Amino acid sequence: MLILNQKQIESLLSRSEVLEAIEKAFNVFHEGNFNMPDRMHAHYDDITLLLMPCFTSEYFGTKLVSVNPKNQAIGKPSIYGNMILNDSETGEPLALLNGAALTAIRTGAVGATGMKYICKETSERIGIIGTGIQGFTQALFACVVRPVKRINVFDLDDKKLSDFINKLQEKLPEIEIHAMNSSEELVYESDIIVCATSSENPVIPNDPNLLKDKCFIGIGSYKPNMREFPDALFSQITKVWVDTPFAAKESGDIAMPLENNLLQENQVNTISNLVANKQYDQSGTSFFKSVGMALFDVVVAEYLYKKAIKENIGTQADL
Amino acid sequence: MLILNQKQIESLLSRSEVLEAIEKAFNVFHEGNFNMPDRMHAHYDDITLLLMPCFTSEYFGTKLVSVNPKNQAIGKPSIYGNMILNDSETGEPLALLNGAALTAIRTGAVGATGMKYICKETSERIGIIGTGIQGFTQALFACVVRPVKRINVFDLDDKKLSDFINKLQEKLPEIEIHAMNSSEELVYESDIIVCATSSENPVIPNDPNLLKDKCFIGIGSYKPNMREFPDALFSQITKVWVDTPFAAKESGDIAMPLENNLLQENQVNTISNLVANKQYDQSGTSFFKSVGMALFDVVVAEYLYKKAIKENIGTQADL
Numbered sequence: 021m022l023i024l025n026q027k028q029i030e031s032l033l034s035r036s037e038v039l040e041a042i043e044k045a046f047n048v049f050h051e052g053n054f055n056m057p058d059r060m061h062a063h064y065d066d067i068t069l070l071l072m073p074c075f076t077s078e079y080f081g082t083k084l085v086s087v088n089p090k091n092q093a094i095g096k097p098s099i100y101g102n103m104i105l106n107d108s109e110t111g112e113p114l115a116l117l118n119g120a121a122l123t124a125i126r127t128g129a130v131g132a133t134g135m136k137y138i139c140k141e142t143s144e145r146i147g148i149i150g151t152g153i154q155g156f157t158q159a160l161f162a163c164v165v166r167p168v169k170r171i172n173v174f175d176l177d178d179k180k181l182s183d184f185i186n187k188l189q190e191k192l193p194e195i196e197i198h199a200m201n202s203s204e205e206l207v208y209e210s211d212i213i214v215c216a217t218s219s220e221n222p223v224i225p226n227d228p229n230l231l232k233d234k235c236f237i238g239i240g241s242y243k244p245n246m247r248e249f250p251d252a253l254f255s256q257i258t259k260v261w262v263d264t265p266f267a268a269k270e271s272g273d274i275a276m277p278l279e280n281n282l283l284q285e286n287q288v289n290t291i292s293n294l295v296a297n298k299q300y301d302q303s304g305t306s307f308f309k310s311v312g313m314a315l316f317d318v319v320v321a322e323y324l325y326k327k328a329i330k331e332n333i334g335t336q337a338d339l
Numbered sequence: 340m341l342i343l344n345q346k347q348i349e350s351l352l353s354r355s356e357v358l359e360a361i362e363k364a365f366n367v368f369h370e371g372n373f374n375m376p377d378r379m380h381a382h383y384d385d386i387t388l389l390l391m392p393c394f395t396s397e398y399f400g401t402k403l404v405s406v407n408p409k410n411q412a413i414g415k416p417s418i419y420g421n422m423i424l425n426d427s428e429t430g431e432p433l434a435l436l437n438g439a440a441l442t443a444i445r446t447g448a449v450g451a452t453g454m455k456y457i458c459k460e461t462s463e464r465i466g467i468i469g470t471g472i473q474g475f476t477q478a479l480f481a482c483v484v485r486p487v488k489r490i491n492v493f494d495l496d497d498k499k500l501s502d503f504i505n506k507l508q509e510k511l512p513e514i515e516i517h518a519m520n521s522s523e524e525l526v527y528e529s530d531i532i533v534c535a536t537s538s539e540n541p542v543i544p545n546d547p548n549l550l551k552d553k554c555f556i557g558i559g560s561y562k563p564n565m566r567e568f569p570d571a572l573f574s575q576i577t578k579v580w581v582d583t584p585f586a587a588k589e590s591g592d593i594a595m596p597l598e599n600n601l602l603q604e605n606q607v608n609t610i611s612n613l614v615a616n617k618q619y620d621q622s623g624t625s626f627f628k629s630v631g632m633a634l635f636d637v638v639v640a641e642y643l644y645k646k647a648i649k650e651n652i653g654t655q656a657d658l
Contacts, residue, residue, distance in 0.1 A: 023342070023656045057381045064374045064394035067430045071390045071401065075383035082390065082403055084423060086430030100430050102658065104403060104421060111386050111405030111419050116435060118658050335656055337342045339421065339437050 021113055023335040024328055026121040032333045033125060035164045038320060039136075042129040043295055045319035048076055049264075050296035056314050066090050074314035079325075081105045081318040083119055105321045113339070115325045120153070126320040127312060128157025130263055131214060131237050134308030136165040137294045138261055138301050139212045139235035144169040147210030149203055149224070149248070150217035151175040151184035154239050158214045159188055163195065172209050174200040207234065215248035216240045220272075226250035231305055238273050238309040247272035249307070254282040256305035261291040263310040270311045340432055342654040343647055345440040351652045352444060354483045357639060358455075361448040362614055364638035367395055368583075369615035375633050385409050393633035398644075400424045400637040402438055424640045432658070434644045439472070441643070445635040447476025449582055450533060450556050453627030455484040456613045457580055457620050458531045458554035463488040466529030468522055468543070468567075469536035470494040470503035473558050477533045478507055482514065491528050493519040526553065534567035535559045539591075545569035550624060557592050557628040566591035568626070573601040575624035580610040582629040589630045 024032075048054050053076070060071040066088045073082040085101040092098055101119020106112060135143070146162045148155045148171060159171050171188065175181040185197050200206040204225045207213050216239040217223055224231070231253055240248050254277050268274045268288050277283035291308060294301060328334045343351075367373050372395070379390040385407045392401040404420040411417055420438020425431060454462070465481045467474045467490060478490050490507065494500040504516050519525040523544045526532050535558040536542055543550070550572055559567050573596050587593045587607050596602035610627060613620060647653045 025658045055383045060379045062376045062392050064399060069392055073381050073388055080383060084401055086425055088430045091429050096429050100432055102432055106405055110410050110415050111407045113419055113421055337654055339344045
């Protein structure tokens with residue numbers, strides 16, 4: 021069994037190859053050649069354990085994620101994750117991957133795939149609201165799909181904001197990175213706006229004129245009570261693109277507008293329809309909402325596993 | 340994260356300590372201080388994937404088992420398994436253990452715990468029907484709980500039978516080990532009879548006199564269509580001891596006699612009632628049926644993890 025930790029995963033990946041893997045995942049999704057059972061939730065005291073299996077024709081995998089919000093108080097991560105990748109023919113376990121690294125990478129690539137298909141090709145200014153690991157990888161992958169010259173960042177926490185910018189500038193030395201004073205300023209100064217917070221209320225002003233002709237990418241909200249985008253967004257768009265139809269139930273960014281009649285179900289479209297047909301929908305104001313799915317994890321884990329074997333990276337453990 | 344493979348697990352365990360861990364698991368079960376969600380089944384082509392989480396106050400774990408019966412044709416194991424052990428306070432993953440080794444060990448210890456509580460203390464002759472890994476560990480653990488002088492073994496496959504006996508004799512050089520010509524001879528020559536086959540029909544003759552005053556341990560049947568014990572057994576016993584109440588649904592060895600009115604539901608008792616109260620029920624003919632549960636896996640994984648850390652065994656992988 022091959023063990024791939026965070027550093028090894030980061031050292032071996034090529035972002036453009038991960039983007040290819042995500043496009044492959046959207047094609048598999050479009051063709052329906054996979055089995056992704058509903059994820060299993062289990063609870064004990066402060067811990068939530070999520071088990072997320074998914075099968076494709078060559079590989080299957082299970083991501084195990086445990087969440088304990090109280091860990092922050094003792095200086096530990098609130099989320100731990102691992103992914104076990106198996107051979108779909110025999111069931112043999114092939115690899116164990118750091119789940120946090122895998123999730124951050126695949127989420128970055130899913131957001132950027134959204135940008136590629138629904139944001140204008142000329143978009144040079146990316147705005148990132150939220151300075152966690154997801155915001156970070158959104159910025160990195162955005163630079164692969166668009167000719168990014170400037171990244172604008174906003175967070176309510178000044179310390180997190182400056183740390184994020186310093187870290188991002190190290191990775192992207194040639195790009196101008198600016199701290200914004202408000203989300204209003206950020207939207208105004210950006211062509212593509214990514215929200216990657218855990219907010220329960222919109223993090224963007226409810227102003228239709230501010231939002232007009234911008235491209236919005238929603239990453240943060242993954243529960244029905246979490247919401248990053250304001251009502252005004254839904255007066256500017258004719259459709260919402262999602263990574264999986266489950267987004268309409270799982271994320272408050274779709275579920276609440278649907279409930280409040282600001283959005284109709286037939287306006288919610290799965291972006292695999294664009295990807296599989298190499299079609300683009302980049303005019304006017306646009307919105308892509310991602311909640312993620314285990315299919316992305318398996319396909320990116322497959323890519324990382326194959327590349328690690330080829331480049332002899334990782335630790336072989338005889339299990 | 341500590342990686343423990345089969346050899347490392349086998350090298351560090353003490354069978355009497357594993358038996359203590361299983362008694363601890365039965366106590367936890369009796370007190371109800373755990374959360375064991377229904378296991379998740381997923382299917383794809385020839386593969387069945389089982390995800391089995393269980394939480395206890397200090398540790399939780401998830402056993403992932405994949406089954407593909409067609410693997411035998413290509414010389415690979417039909418079952419692969421891994422166990423991930425986590426800290427129950429933070430959720431942090433602590434160890435990855437070989438699931439096959441863990442399952443064999445805990446199943447051996449569960450069977451022997453049954454023997455300790457319901458088989459006569461003077462039992463010197465153990466009969467094992469079925470020469471797979473489960474039969475093997477049943478024999479090893481039986482020797483810890485009873486003054487075993489002789490082990491009788493039967494299998495329909497002569498080659499498997501002689502291989503099993505050679506391998507077992509290496510592990511137990513001071514015990515007489517005999518191949519039996521039939522299951523009838525085996526029962527006749529044994530005080531405790533363990534069935535560890537995947538049979539769908541009784542592997543023991545339907546003869547009440549043959550069964551009288553013997554102690555039977557059922558390990559093999561884990562599906563409603565699998566059955567190892569004959570109807571005659573149920574005319575000889577007043578109760579059945581099980582490791583978990585699920586046994587009545589999961590195993591044909593309980594489900595079929597219940598359905599055929601040879602057994603009543605109130606005759607099915609959970610053996611944790613004996614273990615927790617240090618009571619014994621060793622008179623007459625007796626029967627313990629085990630189907631296993633994730634609680635055993637977690638408690639034995641906890642024991643192995645703690646001991647491995649103490650004795651510096653295993654491979655530390657920075658994940």
